Amino acid sequence: MRNPATRFLVGCAFCLVLGIGVNAQAPAPMTASANSTSAATPSAALPTGNEVYQHYIQAIGGRAAWEKLHSRVSKGTIEIPAMNNLSGTIEVRMKAPNLILVVINLGGAIIQQGFDGTSAWSDDPRNGLRVLTGGELEDERKEANFYHALDLQKIYSKFTVTGREKIEDHDTYMVEASPAGGGDPDKLYFDTQSGLEVRSVNHRHTPDGSMEFSANIADYRELDGVKLPFRVEQASSQAAFTITFTDIQHNVDLPDSLFTKPSGEPPAGLPAQPPADSPK
Secondary structure: OOOHHHHHHHOHHHHHHHOOOOOOOOOOOOOOOOOEEEEOOOHHHOOOHHHHHHHHHHHOOOHHHHOOOOEEEEEEEEEEOOOOOEEEEEEEEEEOOOEEEEEEEEOOEEEEEEEOOOOEEEEEOOOEEEEEOHHHHHHHHHHOOOOHHHHHHHHEEEEEEEEEEEEOOEEEEEEEEEEOOOOOOEEEEEEOOOOOEEEEEEEEEEOOEEEEEEEEEEEEEEEOOEEEEEEEEEEOOOOEEEEEEEEEEEOOOOOHHHHOOOOOOOOOOOOOOOOOOOOO
């Protein structure tokens, strides 16, 4: 039940950071037992999955507001405390219906991942430029859906409220969401009052296999009639980092060529970056 902004935060960025080999002293993923408490609640007292979903859609602005948007450019910072407080920048460009490009710069290391509507690709210092296939391709196809939040009833075959949980200072409904194509279910946590998503526990395919990662989602702000999170704290067994967005713009003119796989050069519209050890 992630809105388009949240999707790339807990998907693409996770895999891209892993692409540079971030695995030093990373904490365990934020599971439901970390900074949270469970409360047994009779099922009759719980809302249905559809009721939680509809509350969420209204909380993030409603369908009509989202359908007025056709592109987004988001810029911000990324911080990795476990790597001597390494920090860098992140930029995400999305275009309806299903185009996405994520670029991360960490200490001069440029990491990119994109989907052009048909094929997906990734370029990072550890694995180089490669075409994504199998589970990685399907993950990226889902991430690239600009109206992902409006299509959840297609993406998930089952959406079940399983109980209430205390997530930091939020009382939440925990939802178990089973992917339509099979696989491990996601766990999504929604504030019982605001309807906004405050935590997710997801599975993502990487070059090293399937991994579980979690994210605390915060600092929602209204922009152009919709609500977006400007801060996400993300963790897995191999990486932990925080993304803070400082500038988000909608309905920017983005050419389709921006999202195509580069042939040894940066995608159109992005400046060339020198290698980390190149003279400035």
